[in-house]
Amino acid sequence: MIDCIVIGGGAGGLAAAIEIKRLGHNVLLIEREDKLGGILNQCIHNGFGLEIFKEEYTGPEYADKYIKLFLREKINYLIDTTVIDLYKEEDIFIVKTSSETLGIREYKSKSICLSTGSYERTRGQISIPGDRPYGVITAGSAQRYINIDGYMTGKRVFILGSGDIGLIMARRMTLEGAKVLGVAEIMPYSNGLNRNIVQCLNDFDIPLYLSHTVTNIKADDSNHLKEIRVMKVDDSFNVIKDTEIDFQVDTLLLSVGLIPDIILLDQLDVEIDPLTKSVKVDQSNQTSIEGLFVCGNALQIHDLVDNVSKESQRTGKAIDLYLRNTNHSNKKISFIPGVNIAYLTPQYIDFSNPNEKVVVSFRPKKKIEKSLLKVIQNDRIVYEKKKMFLLPAEMETIELDILHFDENQPITLELEVIS
């Protein structure tokens, strides 16, 4: 019997597996691709590791650091192996895998750490009208084509959405000789990190069209992208007449958001959070199903890989505690996103295990210059802190001391705007 099966060998899975193994458990990590490292492998720009290693690395370098640590721990792992089914029978998880070399196998485990990352929202999900040519692709797919396979989809590029991958790709395609004509963002502010706006757009004179969106797509005779139409939107995202700008482009990159990939949990009756589009967890990142833990982008979309590593390491520690403690009492109370909070994790606080600090991650609903962050229980402010320059694009974390709370009442986090 395996103590923990870690599903996914990206930044999250690696950090969690290393921690669980170091704490004395036997671990099996399963990765679908033919190498470890996950999405980091295609992120050849730098900016990774500043928080953890105090030094800037590229994605593959950062991945390499962790892969070396992982290999040193002699952790069992499978690559080129896809988990096709995950279910629980009594107290045991059954993980069904498929691969060319081993065929279909089943593994049994006491716990699961799901770190399957996220997938990109596509044109279909935002329903851009028009023709359906080739050349409208997600920024991540284009990144893989350029950085791993060495192919350019086109030379005249427009980008919809100012997510970080889109911004990075604006610079990347420019450096590869393409002309990036602009980035349109439907919100009145960018959705990417500020440093990426500066380093990827401003430094290359690429215009950012805030409060704009793509309203039509045209194909040429061979069904390749020929032209897009960009229009301004009002406060309720309705397009404003007579604001059309047409761009002749052969590539439209979509950087319109990532969604946690928890498709594997479909068979399990897990409690879902519509705000994170992932599962609800307590401070150990344990879901409503005992022994099932989720971390990394599968839990919530992170801006920085360093935060994924930290969160996953914490999850590893929690899994250790879970495996040691066979007597799992349950004293969960809700942790609720209040005024001006777009989402938060954890969604529950478990009081049966009060020796750890609770690390809370959240994003504000809008850009807020000056605010008072309050944690409230029973109309009582338990924690309060001034926060400056909050952006939806930047995840915030705070630490709470569990001892300051009453075990029976829900807790709310809110942001009060002050001037």
Place this chain on the structure above:
Amino acid sequence: MYDYIIIGAGVIGSAVARELSKYQVKVLCLEKENDVANVQTLANSAIIHAGHNPEPGSLKARLSLWGNLLYDDLERELNIPLLRTGAFVVAHGKEEEKDLDKYVKICKENKVPGYQLLSGQQARKIERNLAGSITKVLSLPSTKVTNPWEVAFALMENAIENGVKLKLNHRVTKIIKENDFYLVEVNHHINFKTKNIINAGGVASDDIGQMIEIPPFKIKGRKGEYYVLDKRNIGFINHVIYPLPSERGKGVLLTPQVHGEILIGPSSEFVDDKHQASTTQKGLEYVKEHSKELAKNIPYNQIIRSFAGIRSTSTYDDFYIQESKYNKGFYYLGGIESPGLTAAPAIAKYLINDVIGVQNHYLINNQFKPYRKAKVEFHRLPLNDQKRLLEIEPKYGKIICKCEKITEKEIIDAIHGLLGTHTIKGIKKRVRAGAGICQGGYCEEKVMKILARELNLDPLDIIYDKDNSKLFLSESKVEK
């Protein structure tokens, strides 16, 4: 010299090809696209209608009722997927209930099997998400759903196995009538000789007619736009849900699909350019607005795709299935809009047996093989079968499209099958790689590499769908 040339390899051309292959005739099917089922047959609701709509006595009524029955044979012989959903035509309030009675009458005259009236409450017991405002429902248990591309592929593959020739990328550009045969010009330079022509050109059937005469009808393209709901909403509704039909057609529907998605749509709008199946803001909004009348809490946030199709509505208000009045041996299949998919197998039989009377001129093909082996959908098989197959073919173990659990072996088979393919879209049509929630985000690159390897092509030559719709412009860092 061919006995028959079929123009068009949609579901109609394919059904006709198979029906003809039951005789000792030399048949060629010419298709302008680089794949079967690329136009009307690509983008429709996939419903095998029960027959509550067409005017009693019309060809549409007769052939769709018969076609509906024949699908059970196709399922058995060709292993096409069929979902026996049944359908609900819903009425809101007294006025609409009166209209519903009109359709009960049509059902009676058309002899629609098993139709029945239910109260709103009764219907909601069966379909819990039906809108609360629905007061009465006409239930049509014989309604089914299929996968139209798979139907066309199955018919055409079986036709090819029985001797029909298919040529893709062959656009008919001119037809010349000689004394007792026709010269069919393709792509402006190749000519084929044939005794008879069957015009199954869909929205282009009037233009093809125009090549030899003034056609007896004109096609007025009517666009239908759709949303696709992710398959994780399977069970949200289990019947096809129709509003009351109007002069615009059957209206915006909710339709469960064979692989678990739910279609929302179509809209209905006459268009100037019948070859332009693009979606529009207006059309998509129309679909959203009107679908709200059918069910409560439709999860619009789970939409994974939208698309449009153009119906070949004609100025003749029925299917036009006749020999030309001026040119013997030239046969029209015109105005084959909905329920054309439903009627397809019946249309083929009617044309071949009643209109043409092939049996009077040619011998039966004793070698005709009616069966087509089911294609392997690996992850729908029981574990034992999977293990057995894996021993022979380890590539069934390699998952390429993780949303739909499509394996490398299935993709390789699609590339080298009877109706092989060399395009990303062709793979998606055959095995569904890229049809799931990530829409190819994970697997398009992998499919591209398998295509390149299997067909011995440079990735720079891999195309998306139409020839020249290349994925890549160049290698990076290389000036060309």
